[in-house]
Amino acid sequence: MHPPDSAARIPRFTRTERITHWVNAALFTVAMTTGAMFRFGIGQSLFSDRALLRGIHVYTGLGIVVAFLIAVIPRWGRALRRDATRINRWTPDEIRWLKSFGRARGARLGKFNPGQKLNAAFVPAAAIVLAASGAIMFWNQPFSTNLRSGADFVHQCFAWLIWITVAGHILLALQDRESLRGMTGGTVSTKWARDHRPAWYDEVTSANPSEAEPVDA
Amino acid sequence: MSSRDRKTSRAFAYGRRPYAGPVAHEPGTPIGRRLFLGLLGLGAVGIATGSSISNALARLAKNDPTGLSAILPGGGGWRYYQVNGYPERSTAAYRLSVGGLVETPITLSWNDLLAMPSVKVTRDFQCVTGWRVLDVKWQGVLLRDVLDRAGVKPEGRAIQFTSFDGAYTESLTMKQARRDDVIVAYQLDGKNISTDHGGPVRLVVLPMYGYKNTKWLETIKVTDEVIPGYWEQRGYEVDAWVGASNGRNDAPT
Numbered sequence: 001m002h003p004p005d006s007a008a009r010i011p012r013f014t015r016t017e018r019i020t021h022w023v024n025a026a027l028f029t030v031a032m033t034t035g036a037m038f039r040f041g042i043g044q045s046l047f048s049d050r051a052l053l054r055g056i057h058v059y060t061g062l063g064i065v066v067a068f069l070i071a072v073i074p075r076w077g078r079a080l081r082r083d084a085t086r087i088n089r090w091t092p093d094e095i096r097w098l099k100s101f102g103r104a105r106g107a108r109l110g111k112f113n114p115g116q117k118l119n120a121a122f123v124p125a126a127a128i129v130l131a132a133s134g135a136i137m138f139w140n141q142p143f144s145t146n147l148r149s150g151a152d153f154v155h156q157c158f159a160w161l162i163w164i165t166v167a168g169h170i171l172l173a174l175q176d177r178e179s180l181r182g183m184t185g186g187t188v189s190t191k192w193a194r195d196h197r198p199a200w201y202d203e204v205t206s207a208n209p210s211e212a213e214p215v216d217a
Numbered sequence: 218m219s220s221r222d223r224k225t226s227r228a229f230a231y232g233r234r235p236y237a238g239p240v241a242h243e244p245g246t247p248i249g250r251r252l253f254l255g256l257l258g259l260g261a262v263g264i265a266t267g268s269s270i271s272n273a274l275a276r277l278a279k280n281d282p283t284g285l286s287a288i289l290p291g292g293g294g295w296r297y298y299q300v301n302g303y304p305e306r307s308t309a310a311y312r313l314s315v316g317g318l319v320e321t322p323i324t325l326s327w328n329d330l331l332a333m334p335s336v337k338v339t340r341d342f343q344c345v346t347g348w349r350v351l352d353v354k355w356q357g358v359l360l361r362d363v364l365d366r367a368g369v370k371p372e373g374r375a376i377q378f379t380s381f382d383g384a385y386t387e388s389l390t391m392k393q394a395r396r397d398d399v400i401v402a403y404q405l406d407g408k409n410i411s412t413d414h415g416g417p418v419r420l421v422v423l424p425m426y427g428y429k430n431t432k433w434l435e436t437i438k439v440t441d442e443v444i445p446g447y448w449e450q451r452g453y454e455v456d457a458w459v460g461a462s463n464g465r466n467d468a469p470t
Contacts (some may be wrong), residue, residue, distance in 0.1 A: 039294065050303050050413050089245035121252040129260030136264065141451060145463060149347030150267030154260055156290035157267075 010193050010204055012111075012182035014079040020071035021183055027067060028166060031060040035159055058138050065131050068124065086111050087120045091199070111200040119169055126158045126165070133158070271347045272467065296348055297413040300447060301384035304433055308409065308417045313363075313401070317377070317438035320368030327417060330403055333358045333366075338398060338423060341470040343459045345426040349467070355421050357402030361395045363437065373439035378420055378446070381435035387446035388455060389422065389429070391439075398423040401434065423470060425457040 013021070034057035036042060072080050097107040098114035112120065136143050136151035143151070173180045178192040193201040263270075271290070278286035288294070297303075308327040316322040336359055342350040364376075369391070376394050378387040393399065402421040403410060410416030415432025422429040428448045449455050454462040460469045 038297075040288065041295070050297060051299075084249075088247050088249035090248040091245040094245070095248075117249055118252070121249040122256065125253045125256035125260075128257060129263075132260065133264055145345045145347075145453075145465075146268040147264060149271055150264040152296070152346060152348065153267030153271040153290055154263035157263065158260065160290065 008190050009187035010190055010201070011186060012188045012193075013186050015186065016071065016076045017079050017083070018183060018186055020068070020080065023067055023071075024064060027060050027064045028162075031057060031064065032159075032163060032166065034060070036163075039156070039159070054138075058134065061127075061131055061134050064127050068127070083111065084120075087117050090114065090117065093199075108199045109197050110203070111197055113196075115172065119165060122165055123162070126162050129158050130155060130162070268347055272465075275347070275349050276468065294348065295350055295414070296344065296346075298344075298427070299382065299385075299432070301382045303412050304380075304382045305412050306381060306417060306433070311417045313418060313434060313437065315363060315367040315437045315439075317440055318370040318373035319364075319439050320370060323367045325363070325366075327403070330358055330401065330418065333362060336397075336400060338400065338421075340398070340423045341468075342430075343426060343467050343470050345428060345453065345457070345463050345465065354404075354406050355400055355402045355423075356404035356407075357400040357418075357421065359397070360399045360401055360420070360437075363401055364394065364439070367439075369439055372441050375440045375443040377436075377438045377440050377444045378431040378434060379436045379438070380415075380431055380433040382433050385431060385433075385447050386444070387420065387429055387431040388443045388449065390443060393422070393456075396424070422457075424459060426453075426459055426463065428453060429457050 034053055037053065038057065071077055072084075091108075091110065093104075093107040094109060094114045094117070097104045097109060098118075100107075102113070102115070133151040133155040136147060137155060140148050173183070176196075178188050179196070182188045190201075193204070274286070274289070278289075311327045313325045313330065314322065315325070335356055337354065337356045339352055339354045342353045374391050376389045376391065378389075379385070389399070400421045400423070401418060403416075403418050405411075405414055405416075410419060415430070415434070418434050420429075420431040420434050428446075431446075443455060445455055456462060458469070459465075460467045
């Protein structure tokens with residue numbers, strides 16, 4: 001299906017995965033922007049309807065969690081679930097690579113490098129923590145002032161972390177255009193896969209690729 | 218996953234194992250899951266204990282000359298709370314009515330308030346949920362002066378405030394209401410009070426937590442006893458002195 005000649009491209013992300021990624025990206029952009037507008041009073045003259053702004057922030061935030069569940073749980077989420085198991089498991093080579101901040105020679109990386117794995121573990125956890133703490137802030141009546149205060153604090157901490165993480169994610173993606181192409185067009189060059197993700201390259205070329213790498217139906 | 222499972226999955230080299238269904242077993246340590254669950258735990262612990270961490274940080278921030286700490290978690294800055302939306306009212310349309318146990322019920326317009334003797338006070342604003350805004354400048358009319366204009370009857374021992382949001386109410390005893398730091402405010406930091414902040418006119422009870430500071434103030438009703446306000450019916454203390462109520466130890470404002 002994909003002979004390992006240099007012109008061939010290797011499927012990396014299915015359509016479902018790419019749609020999920022870009023829907024998430026759009027929702028995060030809205031939630032993060034409106035959140036910063038709230039916290040720092042930015043753009044209040046442009047957007048004076050605070051109740052609407054607040055509604056957009058709250059429901060976009062919850063939408064992130066809901067959209068992700070819709071992407072993962074049904075049949076079409078097979079490739080995502082498969083990648084989640086990859087993100088979960090770290091080989092000794094990957095741990096070595098992370099400890100050397102990517103300079104370890106000869107570390108044979110799988111489909112995701114350890115930085116991508118950290119990102120992919122952090123972002124969904126942060127989304128859940130932000131949604132939970134945000135819900136306490138928004139539907140605050142049943143909660144004690146201590147919990148509301150704690151939720152406010154946690155929401156701010158994770159908001160800062162998610163801003164830093166997303167900024168880093170975008171900067172790194174722009175520095176590796178071939179990797180970015182995997183998330184826009186869905187495929188990467190054979191050369192890139194062999195050079196940057198050798199363990200994954202072996203996996204998709206030596207096994208039956210339709211099994212190692214689910215493709216769009 | 219049990220250690221036996223892990224051993225089994227390690228036995229297969231990358232790409233050489235049979236397809237194991239939609240959730241395949243990858244080789245390696247489940248660091249992703251540990252990180253994910255660890256972060257959820259951290260979030261939960263943070264929600265439970267963040268209040269005291271945030272208070273400690275706020276006390277440190279009080280001595281921060283740069284003001285940079287205000288943007289950090291636990292730092293200052295307004296949170297715009299409401300219980301029934303952010304109602305808009307222009308200064309031209311604004312009316313404040315004073316009634317209940319008074320000699321003459323009165324209605325004051327924006328211009329009536331501006332024509333009265335004004336006071337300016339600078340004080341920290343402390344919310345019962347933990348955030349504090351340093352050195353807020355208020356300008357307005359002493360509540361005492363507004364009350365005296367209507368003339369409180371001898372049996373008037375407390376006040377009920379209502380908001381034109383249609384839901385919020387608050388209360389003060391007559392003794393609290395006559396203090397020098399209880400103000401019917403129309404300016405905040407040198408500008409008319411915006412809708413978010415409870416404008417055009419809001420109550421400011423400087424020595425008490427934010428929820429005593431009725432936003433979008435519409436009526437002042439003198440009563441014979443304290444009628445607990447919106448949050449007070451939901452467990453907050455009626456006498457809301459900063460640092461001496463609601464189980465909190467904030468520095469007094």
